[in-house]
Each structure stands twice: as C-alpha cells, then as structure tokens.
Amino acid sequence: MTDYSLDRVPDLAPSARYKFATRVLPLLLLALILLSIPLFEPSRTWLSLFNAIGINMVFALSYNMLLGQAGLLSFGHAVYFGLGGYAAMHGMNAIENASYDGGIWAAFPMFGLPLVGFAGGALAGALIGFPSCRRSDVPFAMISLGIAELVAAAGFMFISVFGGEEGITGDRMNGIELFGLSLGPLGDVYWFIAFWTFVGVALMYAFTRTPLGKMAQAVRDNPERVKFVGYNPNRVRYLVFIAAGGFAGLAGGMSAVNYEIFTPESLSVIPSGLVLLMAFIGGARYFAGPILGAVVLTYMQSNLSDYSEAWLLYLGLLFIGMILFAPGGLAGLLLSGTAALKHSLSVKGLLRVGAFASSALLAAAGIIVLVELAVRYSNGFGEAFEPFGLHLAPDQMMSWVVGLVLAGVGIGALKVLSKQGGMGS
Structure with missing residues (x-):
C-alpha cells in the first residue's frame, strides 16, 4: 500500500521572494x-x-x-x-x-x-x-x-x-x-x-x-x-x-x-x-x-x-491620542492606511479614506488652536495666535469657539467613522 500523505502536505515555508x-x-x-x-x-x-x-x-x-x-x-x-x-x-x-x-x-x-x-x-x-x-x-x-x-x-x-x-x-x-x-x-x-x-x-x-x-x-x-x-x-x-x-x-x-x-x-x-x-x-x-x-x-x-x-x-497629547485611537502606533496607521488604499480603490473607498484624513486634520487643528490660545492667555502678554494669517486673540470668545468647533467636529467625525468600521470598510 502506497502512502501519499506526504504529497498532500502543502509547503508552508516562505518563498525566497518573500524572505527578500x-x-x-x-x-x-x-x-x-x-x-x-x-x-x-x-x-x-x-x-x-x-x-x-x-x-x-x-x-x-x-x-x-x-x-x-x-x-x-x-x-x-x-x-x-x-x-x-x-x-x-x-x-x-x-x-x-x-x-x-x-x-x-x-x-x-x-x-x-x-x-x-x-x-x-x-x-x-x-x-x-x-x-x-x-x-x-x-x-x-x-x-x-x-x-x-x-x-x-x-x-x-x-x-x-x-x-x-x-x-x-x-x-x-x-x-x-x-x-x-x-x-x-x-x-x-x-x-x-x-x-x-x-x-x-x-x-x-x-x-x-x-x-x-x-x-x-x-x-x-x-x-x-x-x-x-x-x-x-x-x-x-x-x-x-x-x-x-x-x-x-x-x-x-x-x-x-x-x-x-x-x-x-x-x-x-x-x-x-x-x-x-x-x-x-x-x-x-x-x-x-x-x-x-x-x-x-x-x-x-x-x-x-x-x-x-x-x-x-x-507630545503628551500625541501619546494619549495614539493610546486611545491608534494602539498600533504610527506603523499601524501606515499599514492600515496602505491596506485601505489597496483594497478600497473604488470611489467610495477613497472618499472614506479622505474622510478619515480630513477628520483627523480638523481635530488636530482644533486642539492646536485651543492649546496655543491657552498658552498665550496664561502668559498674559495679549499676544494673538495667527495661523495662516488668521487673528485669534485669547481674550476673544470667538477664538475659543473656533477651536472648540474644529476639535469637536473632527473628533465626532472620527468616532462616527470608527463605529462604521475601519478605513477600508
């Protein structure tokens, strides 16, 4: 009786191309x-x-x-x-x-x-x-x-x-x-x-x-x-x-x-x-x-x-953000983003990736505005924060509203997109 069991075992070793x-x-x-x-x-x-x-x-x-x-x-x-x-x-x-x-x-x-x-x-x-x-x-x-x-x-x-x-x-x-x-x-x-x-x-x-x-x-x-x-x-x-x-x-x-x-x-x-x-x-x-x-x-x-x-x-906010929203770190974000682009080349998939990126930028912009306003307010010199030519004074309520709206919209959008699935879904 001939035993063919060894012939049915697949070769699971990585290929030379994969190793390279x-x-x-x-x-x-x-x-x-x-x-x-x-x-x-x-x-x-x-x-x-x-x-x-x-x-x-x-x-x-x-x-x-x-x-x-x-x-x-x-x-x-x-x-x-x-x-x-x-x-x-x-x-x-x-x-x-x-x-x-x-x-x-x-x-x-x-x-x-x-x-x-x-x-x-x-x-x-x-x-x-x-x-x-x-x-x-x-x-x-x-x-x-x-x-x-x-x-x-x-x-x-x-x-x-x-x-x-x-x-x-x-x-x-x-x-x-x-x-x-x-x-x-x-x-x-x-x-x-x-x-x-x-x-x-x-x-x-x-x-x-x-x-x-x-x-x-x-x-x-x-x-x-x-x-x-x-x-x-x-x-x-x-x-x-x-x-x-x-x-x-x-x-x-x-x-x-x-x-x-x-x-x-x-x-x-x-x-x-x-x-x-x-x-x-x-x-x-x-x-x-x-x-x-x-x-x-x-x-x-x-x-x-x-x-x-x-x-x-x-630096501390970046660390907290990574722990809460991206436990895989920057490397995990890059890999997931690459996989999303690879498997979501449709218009819908690209729009979803763009929505994630836009939401993250909005959240970051809002947090930066709030932090810089807080620093200038604590210094007490009356110095305004002027990103891209905008005049955001720490003693004006509208400046704080801008930061809160940007951060709130960005973080809220990220939560909604996360509940609906990853970037590639």
Whole structure:
C-alpha cells in the first residue's frame, strides 16, 4: 500500500521572494537612505539632527526588545544607555591618555567605542536583570523605576565614576583612525553614527529571527504555555534583558562620541520616559515602529520648540491620542492606511479614506488652536495666535469657539467613522 500523505502536505515555508522583501530589502533601503543623505549636502544643523535620530533609533529599538518583544514595561531603560555611555566616555579618556603614555588603549580606535558601551550596558543588564526578571508585569515595572532612581542618585554621589553634576567630558580626536575618519568634522561623525546605526538595527532585527527572539514573543503572549513546553520564562526574559541592555549601551557609546560629554541626567527617568514614548507612538508591535517614533519625536524635540512653547504638551497629547485611537502606533496607521488604499480603490473607498484624513486634520487643528490660545492667555502678554494669517486673540470668545468647533467636529467625525468600521470598510 502506497502512502501519499506526504504529497498532500502543502509547503508552508516562505518563498525566497518573500524572505527578500521582508528581511533583506528593508535593510538595503535603510543603507541606501544612510548613504544618500550626505549627497544632499545637509547643513550642520541637519547633520546634528540626523546624528541624534540615529542614536535614538538604536535606543528605541533596544527598548522595544523588552516592551514589544518580551512584554516587559520598563521605566528605567536609560540606566543601560547611560552606563554604556559612561563606559564609552571612560574608554575615550583612556585612549587619550594612552596616546601620551602608551598602553593597550593606544591600539583601540575611537570608532569602536560603541562596543565598549555595548559591553557596559550588557554587564549592567546582567547584574540588574538577575533579580529584576524574576518578576513581570507591574512588579517588574516598579522595580525598573526604583532602579532608575537609585542609579540616577548614584550618578550625583560617586563623582569619580560619574563626574557629579558636570559629568565627564572627553575628546574624540585621539587614537588611531579607522576608515580614514578622524571624527573631528561633523561629516565624519555622521558616517560613524550611520555605520553603527545600521549595525545596531541589523543585529536587533536578526535577533528577532533567532529562537530566543521567537521564544521571547511566546513569553510575552502566553508565559504559562512556554513553561508547559519546558522553557523557563524568567530565563528567557533575563537573556532578552541582557541583550536589550547591551544595545542600549551601544546607543550610549554612540552618544558619547557624538556629544563628547555624559552627565547623570542621562540615567534619569526623563530619557527613560522619552524612549517609552518613541516605542509606543511609533508602534511597539512592529519592528519599524520605534524607528518611526524615534524620527518623529527627535524632530519634535529639536524643532517644535522653535514654534511653540507647548511642544511637550503636544507630545503628551500625541501619546494619549495614539493610546486611545491608534494602539498600533504610527506603523499601524501606515499599514492600515496602505491596506485601505489597496483594497478600497473604488470611489467610495477613497472618499472614506479622505474622510478619515480630513477628520483627523480638523481635530488636530482644533486642539492646536485651543492649546496655543491657552498658552498665550496664561502668559498674559495679549499676544494673538495667527495661523495662516488668521487673528485669534485669547481674550476673544470667538477664538475659543473656533477651536472648540474644529476639535469637536473632527473628533465626532472620527468616532462616527470608527463605529462604521475601519478605513477600508
């Protein structure tokens, strides 16, 4: 009797084209973007912004290894960023001293300092994660917050290690050059940041494809089942915690070379909260989500303050709006919008997508008007808000009515459209 059962089993393995499109092509596009930016001859201001974006991309992705992949909500991830940065700063000063006195650090290039940061962050993750990862959910979050406050306080107490309030400074133009980069000009620093950004992103993406990365996702979704099949969820969390700390330290090493200074503020809950916002706003469930969040929030942090005193308030409102109306973050919005356009190419479908976009713009415009009026009213200078030539004075009732009407109509339309289904329905 012939058994044909194997012939009926479909081939469920992804095709070579699918693997290339989802695994190789995104990295190639990232490399192409990084290589093409200098061709546009950006100013020093834009180069500084691109450098900050690269650092925050690696930092946000390292945080998402905990949040999006292992399901661990941390309020103290900046500890590993900061400790990795401090390790790199001490390495920078050791290279400078070795250039005069000799020693093993004389053979270590400044270009490799992010590796020192990676080692510092991973070591801190191994030490702190051993007791922390015995808990999950709310206890883990509270432990991470307590550790962040503890380490931040230590940064002001142990001056020989952290430099006190003034921090530790260094000079990146020492030691042997690698790839012909002296790291003096800002253009050289950009290539340094671009190289390590690509390496960090590629390695963290590769981590998601490993058995440990897949098991971390299983622990996030159902730790009891993981324990049932013979794996220890705490051990999985601990290993991911070490890796996340290492990549956060890599970002800290990049930051140390870029800014040539590190202060205890880098260990505090403020950068920890910022990286949490990057992951949530970008989309913690998607690998590219924290990258989008890092780009948007770094730009807002750098440029929005030039236009409004309330940029931090806008950041908070954006975070709340994403949690309430778009839990998938910016990445989820882009994917759902693309799918809606793909499956709703009819006139009705396009009108529905346009209605969503128009309603969102109306709601945003109304909120901006109300916020700017409130800021000008609280300042008491009698300054009017003049968007697109309009004169909206905070002491006139009609100005507030305009903001309330725009926000009310936009939010109301979004609720109605949401009840009727998604953008593609």
